[in-house]
Amino acid sequence: MVVKLKVWRQAGPGQPGKLVDYVADKVHPDMSFLEMLDVVNEGLIRKGDDPIAFDSDCREGICGSCGVVIDGIPHGPDKGATTCQVHMRRFKNGDTITIEPFRARAFPVLKDLVVNRSAFDRIIAAGGYVSMNVGGAPDANSLPIAKAMADQAMDSAQCIGCGACVAACKNAAAHLFTSAKISHLGVLPQGEPERDRRVVRMVEQMDREGFGSCSNEGECEAVCPKKISISNIARMNRDFLRAIV
Amino acid sequence: MTLQKALSSSIGSKFLIALTGLFLFLFLVGHLAGNLLFMLGADAFNNYAHALISNPLILVAEGGLIAIFLLHIFKTVTMFVANRRARPDRYAAKKWAKTKNDRSRKTLSSTTMILTGTITLLFLVTHLATFKYGPYYETTEGIRDLYRLQFAVFSNPGYVAFYLVAMGVIGFHLWHGISSAAQSFGVDSPRWTPRLIWTGRVFTVAVSLGFALLPIYTFVMGRN
Numbered sequence: 001m002v003v004k005l006k007v008w009r010q011a012g013p014g015q016p017g018k019l020v021d022y023v024a025d026k027v028h029p030d031m032s033f034l035e036m037l038d039v040v041n042e043g044l045i046r047k048g049d050d051p052i053a054f055d056s057d058c059r060e061g062i063c064g065s066c067g068v069v070i071d072g073i074p075h076g077p078d079k080g081a082t083t084c085q086v087h088m089r090r091f092k093n094g095d096t097i098t099i100e101p102f103r104a105r106a107f108p109v110l111k112d113l114v115v116n117r118s119a120f121d122r123i124i125a126a127g128g129y130v131s132m133n134v135g136g137a138p139d140a141n142s143l144p145i146a147k148a149m150a151d152q153a154m155d156s157a158q159c160i161g162c163g164a165c166v167a168a169c170k171n172a173a174a175h176l177f178t179s180a181k182i183s184h185l186g187v188l189p190q191g192e193p194e195r196d197r198r199v200v201r202m203v204e205q206m207d208r209e210g211f212g213s214c215s216n217e218g219e220c221e222a223v224c225p226k227k228i229s230i231s232n233i234a235r236m237n238r239d240f241l242r243a244i245v
Numbered sequence: 246m247t248l249q250k251a252l253s254s255s256i257g258s259k260f261l262i263a264l265t266g267l268f269l270f271l272f273l274v275g276h277l278a279g280n281l282l283f284m285l286g287a288d289a290f291n292n293y294a295h296a297l298i299s300n301p302l303i304l305v306a307e308g309g310l311i312a313i314f315l316l317h318i319f320k321t322v323t324m325f326v327a328n329r330r331a332r333p334d335r336y337a338a339k340k341w342a343k344t345k346n347d348r349s350r351k352t353l354s355s356t357t358m359i360l361t362g363t364i365t366l367l368f369l370v371t372h373l374a375t376f377k378y379g380p381y382y383e384t385t386e387g388i389r390d391l392y393r394l395q396f397a398v399f400s401n402p403g404y405v406a407f408y409l410v411a412m413g414v415i416g417f418h419l420w421h422g423i424s425s426a427a428q429s430f431g432v433d434s435p436r437w438t439p440r441l442i443w444t445g446r447v448f449t450v451a452v453s454l455g456f457a458l459l460p461i462y463t464f465v466m467g468r469n
Contacts, residue, residue, distance in 0.1 A: 006337075019337055072340030098338040105331050168342045170356070171328035173255070200246050203256055212331035213255035213324055215355060216425040222342035222349035229348075231433050237256055238431030244251035 001027045001093040005040065007052055008100045010109050013116075017109065019098070029089040033076065034059060034066060036088055037099075053112040059084040061225060064160030067167070068113045069100040074164035074223045082162060082225040102167035106174070106209045117163050119209040120177060126205035127198040128181045130190050149187050156184035158226040165220035165228075171212025176220035178206045179236035180228045186239060196243035203240055256429075258320050263426035265317035270419065270452075272310060277455045284462065287384075287392040295388040318366065325359045350442070355421035361414050368411040375404075399463035408460040416453030420446055 002025045010017025024040050031039070034056050041051035057065035066083040070076035076086040091097060099113065107115040157180075165176035182199050185191030191198070214233055221230045251257045279297070283290045297303060343349040354361075375398055382390035382397075398404050423445030427433070432441070 008337075069336060069339075072336065072338040073342055073344070100336055100338070103332055103334050103336055105333050109334075170332075172331040173328075175255075200251075203254055204246070207255050210331060211255075212328040213259055214429075215328075215358070216421075216428040217351040217355050218349040219342040219351050222347075227348070230428070231435065231438075234428050234431045234433030236431075237260070237429060240251075240254075240256045241260060241431060244246055244248060244257070 001029060001088065001091075003027055003036070003088070003091055003094070004096040006096065006098045007112070008109075009052070009112055010101075011111065013108055013110055017112075019100075027088050029087070031088045032059065032084055033070070033086040033088065034084050053110075053114045055114050056084055061085045062160060064162040067102055067162045067164055069098075069102060069167055071098050074102060074167040075162075075225055080225055080227050082160075085225070102163050104163075104166050104172035104211065106172065106211050107163060107166060115163070117161070119211070120161050120163065120174070122209065123174065123178055123202055123205045124181060127194070127201035128185070130185055130194060132190065143189060145188060153184045153187045156180045156187070156228065156232055159184070159224075159228050160226060162225060164223045164225065166211065168219040168223040169212065169215075170217070170219070171215055173214050173220075174206050174209070174211040175214040175233045175236065176224065176228055176230065178202050179230075179232035182236050182239065183232045186235070195239060199236060199239040200243050203236070255324075258324055259429040262317060262320045262324070263429035265313045265320070266422055266426050268313050269317060270423065270448075273415075273452055273456075277452055280459055281455065283392065283395060283459060287390075290392045290395075291384055291388055291390060294391045298389070318362075321359065321362060350421075350424070352421060354417050355425070358418060358421060361418040364411070364414045365418060368414070371407075372411075395459075395463050396467050399460045400467045402464065405460040405464045409457050412453045412457040415456075416449050419449040419452070423448060 002023065005022040005024055006019045007022060008017055009020045022040055024036055026039070027036050034054070037052060037054060044051045054068060055065045057063045059066070061082040061084060064082075067075060068083050070083065070086065075081060075083050077090055078086050101107075101109050101113045101115050102117075104115075106119040107117055110116050159177060159180035161177060163177070166172050166174050169175075182202055185198065186195045216230070216233075218230050221228065252261055279293055282293050341349070341351055343351050376391070376394065379394055380397070382393045384390045384393075399408075424442040427438075427441050427445070432438075
């Protein structure tokens, strides 16, 4: 199959960029979206052109490295999938596909489709941890945790920090990411002692990074490759309000 | 963290927006209940209005209401500006992720809150000028005859249409506003949230329809 691409090209941070047209021919429907870009890049390199820069690592949807906006939707049209899990069979022969980087002031474009997501790391560093003396591995079940709580923590902990929530949000808010990182510790007994401090510090850092605020639309949840629920945001709001009074 | 700083944070701001919004909604419910006395006739309506405006506490209530309004406006406008700033480079092609699956609450209502809010403010100014600061009629008992004023205003089909549109806009604002406020307060449970969203929408429709009923009722009664 043949698809036409409109790809955001930008030489470096702060430089002007524009959408550039490419034609990807010899696309196999079973190729992944990123493999299709690999093939386009091989063509560009052969011609001596600069290949399209994009992030990827595991290519199996668990590392959180990849992420572009495909036809206006972060990670493309598939539910609960990252960009690397999208396949070309999702598109029709002759389709025009627009590919843009995640856009947010807190995610400056480094090159083409690669954005700097270090803001997420700084939010984690502000409080996304538990402080404890780690000795040897504790006995299993030495600390009883209700199944429902363990499930909740696990659901939140699925966040791979890809940033699609920020990309989808009309306000470029990072509430879904931050709340998932707060919840997966906060609902467990190990995270309880630092619960108040954690939420305050992480929210402070999130605001400092220049993310927007939450309009409670849930577009983040809709694009999240791990289907993290905005219930996490409600819990973060609760925890924050509890912590400040 | 000081309380002032906390209330300026993204979460604190949304909390204040939700809280002031909730108060404004409760005011609307009270306002509607009072207005519906119109249907009981001139005496009931005018006596109620007189009791309300002759009470010295009305100044405190009005002052509080204005403060709540101003805080709601200040917080939403500053937040709107900050949110625009959070994405300086727009997307060339952006679609609602709602098209991807049903895990989004995004509606036309949720995307136009700043617009419907602004229209509501403009309506409010006109509304106060028309009624509160409008023509002063007096009953034979010497109290303000708002019953007559309402007939006078809504004998004009233009006013009726304007009010109907305004009630639609306010309803549109509340359609997202009520459930959004609950989420900002952190009220959420897998079982109750869907019901809460629908309860908010039922309240919205009830209040907007209730208010919309009055201009129509007055217009039709005035004709007969």
